[in-house]
Amino acid sequence: MPQKKIALIFLLLNSIFINFAFSQKISEVDKIVAKYPKSFDSTEKLADKIEKDFDSDYDRARAIYSWIAFNIRYDYNAYLNPPRVQGFNYSSEAEKQRKIKQLNDNLIQKAFKSKKAVCEGFTALYQHLAELVNLKCEIIRGDSKTNLRDIGRKATSSNHAWNVVLIDKKWRLVDVTWGQGYYDISKGRMVNDFNPVYFDTNPEYFFAKHYPDSGTFLGDRISKSDFLDGPLIYNKTIENDYKIKTPNLGIIEAKNGDKITVEIKNVSKSSQVFYLNRKNQPVKVLNPKEKRGSLEFQILIDKNIGDYITIFIDTESIVSFKIV
Template sequence: MKTRRFGFIFLLLNIIFTCSVLAQKYNEVDKIVLKYPKNFSSTEELAERINDDFKSDYDKARAIYSWIAFNIKYDYNAYLNPPKSQGFSYSTEAEKQRKIKELNDRLFQKAFSSKKAVCEGFTALYKHLSELSDLKCEIIRGDSKISVRDIGRKNTSSNHAWNIVLINKKWRLIDVTWGQGYYDSSKGRMVTDFSPVYFDTDPDYFFAKHYPDSGSYLGERISKDDFLNGPLIYNKTIENDFKIKSPNSGIIEAKYGDKIDVEIKNASRSNQVFYLNKRNQAVLIKNAKEKRGSLEFQIPYDNTIGDYITIFIDTNSIVSFKIVQK
């Protein structure tokens, strides 16, 4: 009875928070870009409009991010059925760079004209529009963490791409592919849902979900183990700056009767916190304590918990862990 009652509260809160999020999602740059046409005759025309409307490099970079996220959809069919990769030969570094540029030119033109792309098209278009706005921009390729099944993987793979853009002498991390939406496994389709959190993302959050092929960022090594074995975090974690202090690994070893200690910084007792058991029922966290700017609580590990556990705050998924039974 309590579970059913909590389910009703969950639905009611979801409606309230959805309205609140819509009101807060867009900044002033986004609101201007939302009024832009869906179609421009050329990328040059779009860049000219952006450069006319915005003067700071930061606003231009955000406007490019927003327009792409609003208008280019992820091509999930192309992701499932990728074309055969076409290699090329070269004899000099200059020839190599010329051929890479030709490839990226085809990618951004296809994305711009078809309004569909996978990550390579998103990143190529972002780089091209940035350069038309006199912004220095690069494409980074690497691995991504998008599912609970990614927690504890043994190896990384090159399956994703994102951008870095130089603004006010500082490189900013951009993932416009994830900014436009996400794949909903329960519905079996892509969901268009603009998210600003992948524009100028804090590196600590960004590299919890991304791992560059080079293994480094701006000359500093990034821990592959932390990426592979860390917990899975979500958009709302980044948006609300919910830092996961404990457990410090995404893999929890436990036996029945153990208590899993959880600490989430910047959460409070005013938040509704719960997790889902393996029957997908919401279990409300009670008697959580605020301490040092964090919310601390325990989850008893028993046979109602499956292979993974996801913690929610105010109806939003925040963090997932993999459970390994001792």
């Protein structure tokens, strides 16, 4: 099939499936919260509403996630032009803690009332609301992996924040900042796109995209090299449990004529699987084989392969590798 025709089909499929996909990811809790007012007089009144409508800790934690994701937008301008760090003087530890609390309260109220925040505001508001409904919640700071250039980075940096919330004696991972939407490079703006995959995320997927500053998570050591050198995965990978079995590294050393074997869990031959070449043209994989609940196929390394390979399943990006 000609490349132009494949590209046209790709765009048509993308527009057809977008509404269907949205309807599939809304839970009953989300449907109730979607009918809430966009504004409340106070965080306490919002918390009271959530406590009255939901009985379980899990549903209350999800309701907080949903309301914030539905109503608070990522402030990309503030991200590009961060305000100056606000310092203060203190004469005692008690005064220091009081002033820190005041700064945090100001951050929470600013996010709640302006409906805009960066990750610090999202996480502070989530923690505040969680504590108002008697949930133990903490803020974790660390690195994030979001674009192709992050594959094979040499060092981590503290550029993001997320939450952990204790539900039924188990700590759950929450990143409501990523749940509310994403930045569309082609449009040059934030896109509102509620996504629940970052509520109670499977740690295996979560830590492929997050690395805490301490390098640990609740006592479990997390490998920095696994994070830095791992492939870049996407939201649909998490949503559909598309585990990348091979290659297990994000950096692939190959020469012209080599074939890379890729194996992805929970994909069948009926799925449309392709990758993009150097010209961003879709190339359908040839002769895929079903193998132990996975799909296995090969990609030929030639002059048409660029510096990165991104694999798509049914119009959705799933995983990217860096080719060296």
